Amino acid sequence: xxNKSNKITLLFVFFSILLAVISYGLSxxxxxxxxxxxxxxxxxxxxxxxxxxxLFFKFILSRxxxxxxxxxxxxxxxxxxxxxxxxxxxIVAKATSDTIWxxxxxxxxxxxxxxxxxxxxxKKEDVGKTSKWWFDRIHPEDSIKxxxxxxxxxxxxxxxxxxxxxxxxxxxxxxxVFDRGFLVKDDEGNAIRMIGAIQDVTxxxxxxxxxxxxxTVITQTKDAVIITESEKSNRTIPKIVFVNPAFxxxxxxxxxxxxxxxxxxxxxxxxxxxxxxxxGKALRGKEEFKFETxxxxxxxxxxxxxxxxxxxxNQDGDxxxxxxxxxxxxxxxxxxxxxxxxxxELTQNNKDLKQFSYITSHNLRAPLxxxxxxxxxxxxxPIENAELKEIINGFxxxxxxxxxxxxxxxxxxxxxxxxxxxxEEVLIKDVFENVFNQLSFLISLHKPILKIELEKVTILNINxxxxxxxxxxxxTNAVKYRSPKRTLRIFVSSKEVGDEIxxxxxxxxxxxxxxxxxxxxxxxxxxxxxxxxxxGLGLYLVKSQVESMSGSIQVESEVxxxxxxxxxxxxxx
Amino acid sequence: MLDLIxxxxxDPITLMLCKMVISKASFANExxxxxxxxxxxxxxxxxxxxxxGNEISRYPQLIFxxxxxxxxxxxxxxxxxxxxxxxxxxxxxxxxxLSSTIDPADINKAKTYPMVHDFMSKPITKEMLESxxxxxx
Numbered sequence: 229x230x231n232k233s234n235k236i237t238l239l240f241v242f243f244s245i246l247l248a249v250i251s252y253g254l255s256x257x258x259x260x261x262x263x264x265x266x267x268x269x270x271x272x273x274x275x276x277x278x279x280x281x282x283l284f285f286k287f288i289l290s291r292x293x294x295x296x297x298x299x300x301x302x303x304x305x306x307x308x309x310x311x312x313x314x315x316x317x318x319i320v321a322k323a324t325s326d327t328i329w330x331x332x333x334x335x336x337x338x339x340x341x342x343x344x345x346x347x348x349x350x351k352k353e354d355v356g357k358t359s360k361w362w363f364d365r366i367h368p369e370d371s372i373k374x375x376x377x378x379x380x381x382x383x384x385x386x387x388x389x390x391x392x393x394x395x396x397x398x399x400x401x402x403x404x405v406f407d408r409g410f411l412v413k414d415d416e417g418n419a420i421r422m423i424g425a426i427q428d429v430t431x432x433x434x435x436x437x438x439x440x441x442x443x444t445v446i447t448q449t450k451d452a453v454i455i456t457e458s459e460k461s462n463r464t465i466p467k468i469v470f471v472n473p474a475f476x477x478x479x480x481x482x483x484x485x486x487x488x489x490x491x492x493x494x495x496x497x498x499x500x501x502x503x504x505x506x507x508g509k510a511l512r513g514k515e516e517f518k519f520e521t522x523x524x525x526x527x528x529x530x531x532x533x534x535x536x537x538x539x540x541x542n543q544d545g546d547x548x549x550x551x552x553x554x555x556x557x558x559x560x561x562x563x564x565x566x567x568x569x570x571x572x573e574l575t576q577n578n579k580d581l582k583q584f585s586y587i588t589s590h591n592l593r594a595p596l597x598x599x600x601x602x603x604x605x606x607x608x609x610p611i612e613n614a615e616l617k618e619i620i621n622g623f624x625x626x627x628x629x630x631x632x633x634x635x636x637x638x639x640x641x642x643x644x645x646x647x648x649x650x651x652e653e654v655l656i657k658d659v660f661e662n663v664f665n666q667l668s669f670l671i672s673l674h675k676p677i678l679k680i681e682l683e684k685v686t687i688l689n690i691n692x693x694x695x696x697x698x699x700x701x702x703x704t705n706a707v708k709y710r711s712p713k714r715t716l717r718i719f720v721s722s723k724e725v726g727d728e729i730x731x732x733x734x735x736x737x738x739x740x741x742x743x744x745x746x747x748x749x750x751x752x753x754x755x756x757x758x759x760x761x762x763x764g765l766g767l768y769l770v771k772s773q774v775e776s777m778s779g780s781i782q783v784e785s786e787v788x789x790x791x792x793x794x795x796x797x798x799x800x801x
Numbered sequence: 802m803l804d805l806i807x808x809x810x811x812d813p814i815t816l817m818l819c820k821m822v823i824s825k826a827s828f829a830n831e832x833x834x835x836x837x838x839x840x841x842x843x844x845x846x847x848x849x850x851x852x853x854g855n856e857i858s859r860y861p862q863l864i865f866x867x868x869x870x871x872x873x874x875x876x877x878x879x880x881x882x883x884x885x886x887x888x889x890x891x892x893x894x895x896x897x898x899l900s901s902t903i904d905p906a907d908i909n910k911a912k913t914y915p916m917v918h919d920f921m922s923k924p925i926t927k928e929m930l931e932s933x934x935x936x937x938x
Contacts (some may be wrong), residue, residue, distance in 0.1 A: 385888040467898065581870065586904045589870065593901035601924030605825070638903040 232290035241282040248274040327426040349398035367394035404433035450552040480526030532561040676716035694773040701766040706735040736790040803829040807861040811870040826930040838873030868900040
């Protein structure tokens with residue numbers, strides 16, 4: 229700059245001198261010599277003037293320069309400051325992720341920063357330019373309360389303004405926001421502008437609500453929750469730092485009674501004794517631990533608890549606390565005891581009954597066996613008297629019938645006594661062959677038409693003797709109750725359906741009136757036809773045997789059409 | 802045909818029946834009876850005393866034993882008879898448990914005694930004796 233002012237001064241001096249020299253030369257050529265002295269004087273005066281004015285020029289210019297420079301410097305610093313502040317603002321706006329708004333109150337001119345797009349998803353062109361746009365997006369439930377607080381702040385009745393409300397996003401959902409603002413006032417103290425920063429606190433709010441919900445688990449649960457500090461020395465039982473209301477409810481101890489103390493005050497000394505070793509081990513090893521113990525309430529009453537201790541670690545993974553949960557199981561214990569007592573009584577009763585039935589059957593069988601033995605002997609002695617012979621025949625028949633009945637009853641007792649009787653893998657085909665061998669006499673006598681459909685390798689996991697007995701009973705029943713009007717047809721099939729074995733036994737006999745007798749058909753001593761050799765025991769036995777093998781039996785029957793039995797066994801592999 | 806057998810039962814009819822069936826089947830030459838376990842044990846004790854130090858030349862080859870009897874039952878008798886010097890002195894004596902019990906536990910228990918040959922259900926029959934003849938000729 230200095231050079232420039234010098235340059236201008238020098239240029240001025242140079243041109244002025246040049247002009248002075250030219251004008252001197254010209255006037256020297258055209259004027260008289262007598263005037264040359266005057267001319268010389270004029271030239272020197274010109275030069276002097278030029279130099280003086282040149283110096284003056286230089287002085288003015290350099291002074292201006294200095295002032296200009298000062299101004300420039302000042303403007304430059306100002307400029308820098310503004311730029312810096314702008315940068316800072318941008319950085320802060322970016323860093324805080326707050327949405328900043330600027331509201332010129334009188335003009336109702338509302339400006340948002342980029343946060344309104346980034347946080348709430350609005351497009352640049354959708355963002356409104358008035359305060360109404362802002363108010364319209366506040367949740368209806370929050371808007372009245374929020375507006376009241378805001379206007380009392382603008383009217384400067386309150387010192388500070390910050391508020392929490394729900395703000396609507398572009399997609400229609402609401403976000404919890406925390407809004408803080410300050411006022412800009414004019415010289416007379418009127419609010420002319422308000423600037424605010426909106427913070428999205430949805431996550432915190434949700435977390436807060438989640439924590440509140442989680443907290444209710446502790447405060448509302450019926451289980452007592454105790455939090456104890458981890459004990460560094462590992463020598464004593466850790467001290468209590470928190471108990472929930474259920475603890476007070478359960479034990480009668482108020483939080484102030486137990487906080488800072490050890491759980492030993494309510495632990496039953498007797499019952500904890502044998503758990504002490506394993507408890508100590510768990511405490512040292514920071515392991516989860518569970519036990520049942522008898523504790524004492526504040527008033528001394530004893531109660532059973534299921535006690536579990538869970539070690540808690542802090543963020544660094546160091547063990548910091550124990551959470552203990554106590555469940556009052558006094559009632560359960562009581563019920564358990566009652567149940568045990570009941571089971572004991574029932575088992576004893578059952579045993580007694582079983583013994584009774586064995587003794588009874590033994591006592592019945594003993595004289596009966598004598599009778600049969602004696603009758604057997606008698607058979608070999610010829611009897612002359614016809615009347616006596618008839619009497620003895622009747623005597624013999626009755627004795628044998630009684631014997632059979634007793635034997636059948638004995639079978640029932642044995643079946644009932646062995647519900648989980650030994651089971652084996654049985655080929656149904658083998659069982660059928662066995663049964664038909666035993667029935668060959670009946671078959672040859674009545675010549676029924678047999679249709680048998682057995683799936684080839686069907687193996688049942690059942691008791692072979694029972695299955696034989698079941699088939700024998702059903703078969704003899706079919707023969708016994710055949711219709712005199714037609715040839716007896718028997719259809720037997722077995723097949724696997726899913727994990728079940730289904731046995732179907734069907735005849736075309738006289739049938740049973742199920743409407744009248746449906747509920748009695750498998751009952752003990754239920755007879756539906758007045759046949760001399762029917763005792764009403766066969767189907768009862770069949771059902772007992774089927775059920776002792778966890779199977780089930782169904783019957784369908786129509787009078788004078790026939791009867792179908794369906795037996796189902798679960799195939800257990 | 803066996804020489805000597807013992808029937809132990811508290812029921813006189815059963816004893817009578819046994820005697821009759823055994824003689825009809827020509828199963829044994831001589832049948833002796835006892836009312837209960839103690840009675841039977843006394844019989845064996847007498848045998849011991851009478852043959853003190855000597856080998857007992859004649860004793861029952863087979864016992865038909867009832868289980869439920871007063872004074873001493875069949876189980877108690879079996880317990881006593883399998884102890885002391887009985888098994889040594891009467892080593893050829895076998896027992897058939899003859900009872901009207903139906904308790905499967907009894908049947909299984911009977912087979913745990915070494916001298917018990919079999920468990921049989923009452924009444925005693927000729928067929929039963931015929932099959933026993935095959936074993937004890």
